[in-house]
Amino acid sequence: MHFTVDRDQFVQHVQNVNKAVSSRTTIPILTGIKIVAAADGVTLTGSDSDISIETFIPTEENDNQYVQVQEQGSIVLQARFFAEIVKKLPGEEIEVVVQDQFATTIRSGSVVFNLNGLDPEEYPRLPKLDDTNMFHLPQSLLKDMIRQTVFAVSAQETRPVLTGVNLESENGELICTATDSHRLALRKANLEAGSDAPDLSNIVIPGKSLNELSRLLSDDDATVEIIITETQVMFRFPHLLFYSRLLDGKYPVTKNMIPSETKTGVELSTKELLQSLDRALLLSRETKNNVINLKTLGDGRVEINSVSSEIGKVTENIDCDKIDGEELRISFNGKNITDALKVIDSEKIHIQFTGAMSPFVVRPTDHDQMLHLFSPVRTY
Amino acid sequence: MHFTVDRDQFVQHVQNVNKAVSSRTTIPILTGIKIVAAADGVTLTGSDSDISIETFIPTEENDNQYVQVQEQGSIVLQARFFAEIVKKLPGEEIEVVVQDQFATTIRSGSVVFNLNGLDPEEYPRLPKLDDTNMFHLPQSLLKDMIRQTVFAVSAQETRPVLTGVNLESENGELICTATDSHRLALRKANLEAGSDAPDLSNIVIPGKSLNELSRLLSDDDATVEIIITETQVMFRFPHLLFYSRLLDGKYPVTKNMIPSETKTGVELSTKELLQSLDRALLLSRETKNNVINLKTLGDGRVEINSVSSEIGKVTENIDCDKIDGEELRISFNGKNITDALKVIDSEKIHIQFTGAMSPFVVRPTDHDQMLHLFSPVRTY
Numbered sequence: 001m002h003f004t005v006d007r008d009q010f011v012q013h014v015q016n017v018n019k020a021v022s023s024r025t026t027i028p029i030l031t032g033i034k035i036v037a038a039a040d041g042v043t044l045t046g047s048d049s050d051i052s053i054e055t056f057i058p059t060e061e062n063d064n065q066y067v068q069v070q071e072q073g074s075i076v077l078q079a080r081f082f083a084e085i086v087k088k089l090p091g092e093e094i095e096v097v098v099q100d101q102f103a104t105t106i107r108s109g110s111v112v113f114n115l116n117g118l119d120p121e122e123y124p125r126l127p128k129l130d131d132t133n134m135f136h137l138p139q140s141l142l143k144d145m146i147r148q149t150v151f152a153v154s155a156q157e158t159r160p161v162l163t164g165v166n167l168e169s170e171n172g173e174l175i176c177t178a179t180d181s182h183r184l185a186l187r188k189a190n191l192e193a194g195s196d197a198p199d200l201s202n203i204v205i206p207g208k209s210l211n212e213l214s215r216l217l218s219d220d221d222a223t224v225e226i227i228i229t230e231t232q233v234m235f236r237f238p239h240l241l242f243y244s245r246l247l248d249g250k251y252p253v254t255k256n257m258i259p260s261e262t263k264t265g266v267e268l269s270t271k272e273l274l275q276s277l278d279r280a281l282l283l284s285r286e287t288k289n290n291v292i293n294l295k296t297l298g299d300g301r302v303e304i305n306s307v308s309s310e311i312g313k314v315t316e317n318i319d320c321d322k323i324d325g326e327e328l329r330i331s332f333n334g335k336n337i338t339d340a341l342k343v344i345d346s347e348k349i350h351i352q353f354t355g356a357m358s359p360f361v362v363r364p365t366d367h368d369q370m371l372h373l374f375s376p377v378r379t380y
Numbered sequence: 381m382h383f384t385v386d387r388d389q390f391v392q393h394v395q396n397v398n399k400a401v402s403s404r405t406t407i408p409i410l411t412g413i414k415i416v417a418a419a420d421g422v423t424l425t426g427s428d429s430d431i432s433i434e435t436f437i438p439t440e441e442n443d444n445q446y447v448q449v450q451e452q453g454s455i456v457l458q459a460r461f462f463a464e465i466v467k468k469l470p471g472e473e474i475e476v477v478v479q480d481q482f483a484t485t486i487r488s489g490s491v492v493f494n495l496n497g498l499d500p501e502e503y504p505r506l507p508k509l510d511d512t513n514m515f516h517l518p519q520s521l522l523k524d525m526i527r528q529t530v531f532a533v534s535a536q537e538t539r540p541v542l543t544g545v546n547l548e549s550e551n552g553e554l555i556c557t558a559t560d561s562h563r564l565a566l567r568k569a570n571l572e573a574g575s576d577a578p579d580l581s582n583i584v585i586p587g588k589s590l591n592e593l594s595r596l597l598s599d600d601d602a603t604v605e606i607i608i609t610e611t612q613v614m615f616r617f618p619h620l621l622f623y624s625r626l627l628d629g630k631y632p633v634t635k636n637m638i639p640s641e642t643k644t645g646v647e648l649s650t651k652e653l654l655q656s657l658d659r660a661l662l663l664s665r666e667t668k669n670n671v672i673n674l675k676t677l678g679d680g681r682v683e684i685n686s687v688s689s690e691i692g693k694v695t696e697n698i699d700c701d702k703i704d705g706e707e708l709r710i711s712f713n714g715k716n717i718t719d720a721l722k723v724i725d726s727e728k729i730h731i732q733f734t735g736a737m738s739p740f741v742v743r744p745t746d747h748d749q750m751l752h753l754f755s756p757v758r759t760y
Contacts, residue, residue: 081662081691088659104692111659115692279468279491282461311461312484312495 001073001098003037005057006066007086007108010094013055014083016240017046019212020053021079027124032076033083034123035096037069045126046079051209052126052243074120075104085113126243129227129234135198136223137174141189143217145176146210148187148343148370153207154180161249164204174200177254178207183336184254184373185343198228204251205233209244216242258361258373264353266302267322267365273349274341277334280306280314284334291377292334296327306334321348330356331379337362340372381453381478383417385437386446387466387488390474393435394463396620397426399592400433401459407504412456413463414503415476417449425506426459431589432506432623454500455484465493506623509607509614515578516603517554521569523597525556526590528567528723528750533587534560541629544584554580557634558587563716564634564753565723578608584631585613589624596622638741638753644733646682647702647745653729654721657714660686660694664714671757672714676707686714701728710736711759717742720752 017033025031025048034045041058059067075098086094091109098104102117146165154162159181166177169191176187191198213235217224225236228246235242280292284306295303300320307313330353341349346364353360362372397413405411405428414425421438439447455478466474471489478484482497526545534542539561546557549571556567571578593615597604605616608626615622660672664686675683680700687693710733721729726744733740742752 078691081666084662085659088655088662090655109696110698111656111694111696113692113694116690275468275470276491279465282464282468286461310496311458312493314491314493316489316491318490 152185402428532565
């Protein structure tokens with residue numbers, strides 16, 4: 001193998017595939033990045049067996065020459081060193097040559113690295129996925145949907161299926177749900193009319209995969225294609241494929257958990273509640289349970305308080321836009337609520353309480369594409 | 381005690397004294413910040429017994445009213461919570477009231493914190509230092525001198541005196557020296573003529589103290605007063621006193637370690653050498669010894685190389701401005717050299733080698749206020 005590649009392009013692509021590589025893998029070959037030079041360009045692959053990323057640098061595109069392939073071939077190079085090395089090379093071009101025994105020479109400017117490569121034949125092949133179940137989304141929308149749900153997945157491996165975000169489709173809507181069984185985040189989006197409406201049910205993508213994917217998503221309307229099979233999901237970008245395994249197991253039916261009745265309704269500023277809970281958490285996070293108490297006052301305000309026997313207590317009142325229904329005293333995990341408030345981009349929220357011992361729902365007031373459900377905490 | 385204070389002023393001052401507070405102290409009262417309200421203003425103190433910081437907020441200054449003291453008194457409050465609490469308070473003013481049993485109420489806007497305070501009588505008193513041995517320096521100069529030496533102090537406690545920076549005065553110059561016995565950094569500065577020339581000898585300030593002090597130093601010509609006694613040094617800023625203990629023990633005489641002869645002299649770009657060593661360290665830091673080899677070539681260049689049997693090797697050549705004297709092959713700890721190159725603000729350096737087994741000296745070419753001395757590494 002022998003090729004010369006534009007430095008900036010190469011650095012960018014190596015960094016992208018490197019996101020999938022883990023140093024903690026038990027499969028030695030996966031600590032490397034696979035490089036394949038073919039007539040039409042160079043393909044890079046990185047994988048930790050849960051996530052795989054494949055990118056392609058074409059020999060030329062838009063009148064720019066990116067790669068010159070002198071001799072086709074392939075090699076696997078230790079990701080950790082390789083990614084750092086290419087970043088620090090001084091020249092505008094990088095030359096990569098593989099000799100006998102996978103010995104690889106990387107040249108740039110007056111710098112020569114000789115690296116011990118690994119056998120590319122040992123590198124696992126990525127699956128070829130069937131395009132039948134395919135749809136597309138604007139990247140910025142997918143990024144929002146991930147940000148607004150993935151924080152609520154379970155960090156415990158006791159119920160593995162809860163460490164992922166569930167995707168369902170219903171009436172032309174895509175519904176993402178995440179829950180750790182104490183709180184639930186749900187985000188909906190209309191699938192574009194032009195998109196062949198996919199039929200999604202019990203598709204659970206690991207939270208970790210979505211966090212990695214999120215870093216590749218742009219903030220604009222460029223679309224990403226999503227292809228789903230029995231065991232894998234693939235996100236297709238121009239010149240980049242992102243694969244993730246799906247989680248096994250039946251995702252719990254969450255629809256009937258959302259209460260329909262309201263015993264007490266409160267409408268207030270997202271930011272004021274967030275700042276107030278932040279202060280109250282200063283004391284309650286010390287006791288490790290993050291318990292915060294909320295009480296409706298008669299005068300259109302709610303009182304937030306939290307107590308630590310060791311440090312002291314904090315009390316404050318927040319002016320609400322509206323309080324309807326029964327008086328209420330309730331305790332909850334304040335950290336869970338602030339996690340949700342931080343991803344609600346709307347100025348105002350409505351909280352639907354159904355009694356001191358029952359779950360409650362937080363929704364933005366200006367749209368119905370999102371809800372957050374929380375269990376209260378018993379404090380006696 | 382009862383006072384009302386401007387929020388922004390208070391936050392700033394609490395953050396400053398909090399820099400001295402350590403949560404790992406064995407003296408419980410030192411986990412707190414001491415607050416004293418007197419007729420002329422509020423004094424805050426934080427300390428970890430090595431470093432102490434005292435700041436003062438005057439009742440008024442430059443026609444701004446900062447504090448209103450309703451009742452004089454004092455209290456000690458847990459630094460960790462207190463510093464975070466004041467930062468998150470919503471109002472423009474903060475009211476602090478101490479009732480019986482050190483119970484303290486902090487009010488701001490609609491927020492009320494009740495904190496359990498500690499007995500201020502238990503808080504150790506800071507020493508009153510005698511001004512006899514006093515001089516002053518521009519803050520930006522002191523900041524530079526710290527940055528350019530403190531990285532070279534020893535991280536090992538086996539010779540405690542080497543964990544500090546040594547201050548000496550000689551012929552109207554201040555000389556700062558730091559060494560871990562493998563490398564040495566020396567920085568000189570002319571003391572201002574107006575300053576009563578101090579007589580400094582074997583004054584060793586802990587590196588940790590200087591790093592903390594550095595964060596308080598401005599980048600401009602505002603001066604700081606430095607007062608030195610047998611066991612303590614104090615830095616006096618407007619409304620802020622920074623105390624540090626001095627290290628016991630005799631600092632080694634380093635003057636005669638600096639070689640005067642030159643067997644090989646090399647002059648080259650600081651940045652090019654730094655970038656080259658950075659690349660070479662990618663391989664050698666894996667073996668944990670950071671060994672890098674340098675070789676003079678006949679053609680006005682030096683070769684830098686490093687080898688890791690596991691990963692591979694790197695070789696590169698750097699064009700030098702000048703190479704004088706004998707041919708040379710030498711090995712050294714590349715990390716130590718890059719640490720020094722990063723604090724040399726000059727574009728070019730001169731390296732004075734005295735043979736493959738002898739120490740060598742790196743100096744900027746454009747002034748003689750700084751030098752860095754290194755031991756070579758034997759590689760056979």
